[in-house]
Amino acid sequence: NLAPGKTRDKILKPMRQVQQGIAVSSHLLGYDREFKKPYATERAGFAGGAALIRPELAQPGALLPGNNGLSGGGPDDPGDGQKAMQRDGGERRHLPDSRYARTPFVPAGQSTQMIVGATPENDYQMMAVTQALYENYGLKRVFYSAYVPVNDDSCLPSVTARPPLLREHRLYQADWLLRFYGFKAEELLSEEQPNFNVFLDPKCDWALRHLELFPVEINRASYGELLRVPGMGVKSAQRIVSARKQGGLRFEDLKKMGVVLKRARYFITCKGRMMEGARLDQDYITSCLVGDERRKAWDIENRDSFRQLTLFDDMHLEMPVTDEDHYASVTGSL
Known part of the structure; x- marks a missing residue:
């Protein structure tokens, strides 16, 4: 254990307290910061007064099963929040409601x-x-x-x-x-x-292991299906869903919407046809994608532009002192 003083309970208990404080504050202020919209939910009892809280936060269940350091003893084992409620006689302790109602609690999350x-x-x-x-x-x-x-x-x-x-x-x-x-x-x-995979980003690697889900037809696929296409981001998927209401889309249109066709071309069709030169073959797609990813991987591991900086690192930049710098130092306007 590299940090003997940091036990599981000491790490998770403050996290739960902050989570509950954010939920209470959001309800008292009438705004859900996570979904950026007004709150509307049921009331739940709290020690010290009645407050509003999202139901899923009022009854936190056990975490993911497995050796991830966060789960309980199994699917039937109560989570940390429920155990805390049992210790406190079913009550949930928090700061006074008035404090939560004045200003957002942990506004940055x-x-x-x-x-x-x-x-x-x-x-x-x-x-x-x-x-x-x-x-x-x-x-x-x-x-x-x-x-x-x-x-x-x-x-x-x-x-x-x-x-x-x-x-x-x-x-x-x-x-x-x-x-x-x-x-x-x-x-x-x-x-x-x-x-x-060292030489493929996680999304491409997942797509190559699930070729049975592809190709995706751009003009009919759901938003969720578009998000899983390599080379397609949140904004480009939103633009596609919006633009195709006006008519069928072509590969030329996708490029204008920000789709990276260098990756997406192997996993999509437009009006039932794949892009010229693309075919749905795992070995072929892998060989095409790995070349570009190998260069990126080398850059990350070897180039100074990706290295971690220290507090006193000046990146070896030596800027000449100009006449304006001399004047600014004399007049105190630096």
């Missing part, structure tokens, strides 16, 4: 950070924990930071080890899929495949 590569957890375990935090603790963001060796210790990687920047990059890509694209951790990885 709560986030956490995971250090990548310092301990032996694989990508699947990290994404399972991330998913549990989003679903059960209402976190705004989970950040990932590649471990930078700074001293020798038997529990830590060697000081000569390089920071796993590419792994950090893949985790961020997968995190985006969880938050905005409707993916689940168990769809992207599994115990049999616990780590992300």
